[in-house]
Amino acid sequence: MSFILVLGGARSGKSRHAEALTARHPAPWAYLATAEAWDDEMRARIAEHRARRDARWETLDAPLDLPAALAAAGSRPALVDCLTLWLTNLMLGGHDIPAATVALQAALDARAAPTVLVANEVGLGIVPENALARRFRDAAGRLNQDLAARAASVHFIAAGLPLVLKGEP
């Protein structure tokens, strides 16, 4: 089934927008969380997102095996928040990014319920001095392009406001 891609910067309101898009479909909804609470800053961020979601959301942790979590979400509308952290986890763990991308696309194709994907746009600043950051930036940009090409709709969020790059509002 088709999916929507929600792109935006840090603190752009992309998660909130993606939750609203998911909530257009009947509850319960699956929240596929890719974040890992590896420090206090990340724990606070995860807690803040979780506090916003009510009991109609069921959280599935998917730091690495996102395709399996998409399958486990079954017939529930699913929100993946976010692809960029998933990519970070894959890179830090030394996983095969092209293979993981293919598996993700197959899992999306196999879904029988709507899916909303959140991703960060990270390529609009100065070239990072750190080589790993440059490789990450390249991989994130490629992943966003691959998914945008297959998405039914792509929304870019700035200051909480959506801009439709493709498809329907």
Add this chain to the structure above:
Amino acid sequence: MSFILVLGGARSGKSRHAEALTARHPAPWAYLATAEAWDDEMRARIAEHRARRDARWETLDAPLDLPAALAAAGSRPALVDCLTLWLTNLMLGGHDIPAATVALQAALDARAAPTVLVANEVGLGIVPENALARRFRDAAGRLNQDLAARAASVHFIAAGLPLVLKGEP
């Protein structure tokens, strides 16, 4: 009275666009400057902006007490350039950001003349390695979202060209 929010990156032409929006209303205009000239680079930037403005602009310095400066601007159309430097000054001075944001919104609501606010979009690059920079990025994103939700119009500027995210061109 309602206000317009002008968002953009560094050297995107957002100040020039905001000046043109303010100048749609009859002069004199109040220019609320939040920049502090703490080094030569900043002094040069301030001088360049000031040289562009003619005698119909009255400059009010507002590095910290922006609500008071908005009140002092009275019935003149006012341009705030920029919110992101104001936020920087607040953070470096250890001020209470949520309280300052509430006071800013009250001052905007109390205005009887048009206001144009300039802000930087800073969340579209790689995650900064510096923790203070990450906190600043989060605070700037939150402030932009809060103001965009209340603004009558929001314009995003890239390469000097405006994109209407909300409201009127």
Add this chain to the structure above:
Amino acid sequence: MSFILVLGGARSGKSRHAEALTARHPAPWAYLATAEAWDDEMRARIAEHRARRDARWETLDAPLDLPAALAAAGSRPALVDCLTLWLTNLMLGGHDIPAATVALQAALDARAAPTVLVANEVGLGIVPENALARRFRDAAGRLNQDLAARAASVHFIAAGLPLVLKGEP
């Protein structure tokens, strides 16, 4: 003759979009490459771009004298990829940026065939800590504004999808 400016972040798909815009005109096409292969990372990036282009593209190297290369392209439609690397080369070589910008604009005005220019948007992240990076960011923003003001069309690319900021799609 008029030109099109294609703006975007790293790995946004801007080169591919610019190639498609150039290929709306009859081949052969001139590819004006500003990249210099000063390390393995850059060599790999150049090779990847080159592999995508077929024999209808003739590559002209233009790391510094872009005006001469635009003249040498003659009546062929030309793609410049990219202005931001050209600016980097000029800055690292200590060249006069305003003079080079004027020469570029004269060379564009003198063209009798269509031209597509690719440039990076680099101002949407956190202020760089490095003073040279800040000066580069300012120069890149100014160059993008100058060219956007003269361009017939300006497209902003995110995740491979174009957003028309000015002119025609």
